[in-house]
Amino acid sequence: MREGFRYLSEQDVLSLGGDDAQAALDDVCEVIRLMRQQQSEMPAETHVTLGAADGKAYALPARVGGRFNAAGVKWTAHRPQTQDGLPQAMALTLINRADNGLPLGLVESRTLTSTRTAAVTALALRYAAPRRVRQVLLLGAGVQAMAHLEMLRQLFPDLQQVNWWYRNPGALPVTTTDFPWPLVKIDRLADALDGQSEALITCTSASEPLLDLEAMRPGRLVIQVGYHEVSFAAINRASRVTVDLWGDFCESSAKSLFQMYRAGQFSAQQVDADVGNLLIDGWRPDREDSVYFSSFGLNVFDIALASRMLQLATERGVGTLLPLFPAEHYVSPAKK
Incomplete structure (x- = not known):
């Protein structure tokens, strides 16, 4: 040594x-x-x-x-x-x-970077989801999306199905037999959002929101990993707002929630829980809650x-x- x-x-x-x-x-x-x-x-x-x-x-x-x-x-x-x-x-x-x-x-x-980000998502899936997660919808096909797909393979082998949407047409960039559950590509975002997924994970580079009001529904957890993927109206519709942490980065981050804060449409007092509350304090949403989780990346x-x-x-x-x-x-x- x-x-x-x-x-x-x-x-x-x-x-x-x-x-x-x-x-x-x-x-x-x-x-x-x-x-x-x-x-x-x-x-x-x-x-x-x-x-x-x-x-x-x-x-x-x-x-x-x-x-x-x-x-x-x-x-x-x-x-x-x-x-x-x-x-x-x-x-x-x-x-x-x-x-x-x-x-x-x-x-x-x-x-x-991608592995620790996916690990925080795993924590959110375990503790911030209002219902047992059986189906996951993953948006994006870049480095973060691939890391999240690998995290789901390793830590959530008992999922019933993972649905996958990304902008570029064509075949999946992975071999579906490498996963313990069906991996289904969905071509239209509207069809993907209309599905029965209890959790939705956004891993895109979108600079304008992809998700609006229809993304938020009772019993669903929406985890935002990318920059500005979720509209203010959608965040406002969520009955619970959770974060990895609320910090000084709210003054400059391009994340949707912090842009909403700087626009005067959200305050720190509206945060229901952070990762410490989830892991240590045992905070959990109700079954009928719609939960939004903003992952800044600590x-x-x-x-x-x-x-x-x-x-x-x-x-x-x-x-x-x-x-x-x-x-x-x-x-x-x-x-x-």
Whole structure:
């Protein structure tokens, strides 16, 4: 076992189980408990412009204690439109020990970002759905949608059916036999929304709402993962509004709920529950409620998952060691 400052590529992260939905959900639940115990810190993000106006890079710092013992920053570049064939969004997470600040590693975080986002959705499906979830409707076919499909495969094998809608026509981009339940592509969004799904998950890049009043109905949970997919009227129709967290990001985020807040049509006092209320306090909706869940994406989860990856990498000798300091200065993130 070699210790030191370590770089983990996307392939390294995958080899360490970075797409393991249950492990990510365990991390998320542990961080929520640490947040309640005030063993975490999550300042507001900051950003700079890249190239033209459609490019930005965000710095997302956080600290979390417990078995993670990590402080760090996730640096995400939403790149201007390019023709270089590389991903438009690129994320790296820098991790230091929280107790003494020693730099531990740099982790490529595209997989971790999508996996932790899907893990929060799993928590919402388990605790915020007004009825037992038997059918799920998934909207979108990008990185987040594929991560959610994988999460459903791993954590919800007993579903009766998953319906899938996305804009582009054509065959499904996956093999349906890879899943423990029927995966059905629906061509028309109106038909998809008219179905019997108890949960609806939006994972699109829509800048204008796809979902209006008809999406909200008694007994259904609508989970918004993308930016501005749900109309103000639809959110207003929900009998319960839940979030991963309400924070300073409400002043700048493009998420539908926070746009609604800045338009003066929603207030923090109207939030019924956050993930702490769901996991720790036992908050549950009534069977006839229509529930809206806004998933902002908390950077403290990113720091926790990246810390766990570095701990595993140290134990297994995975990744590339970089010579910042003499080796005797380094111990694994969780050690005291």
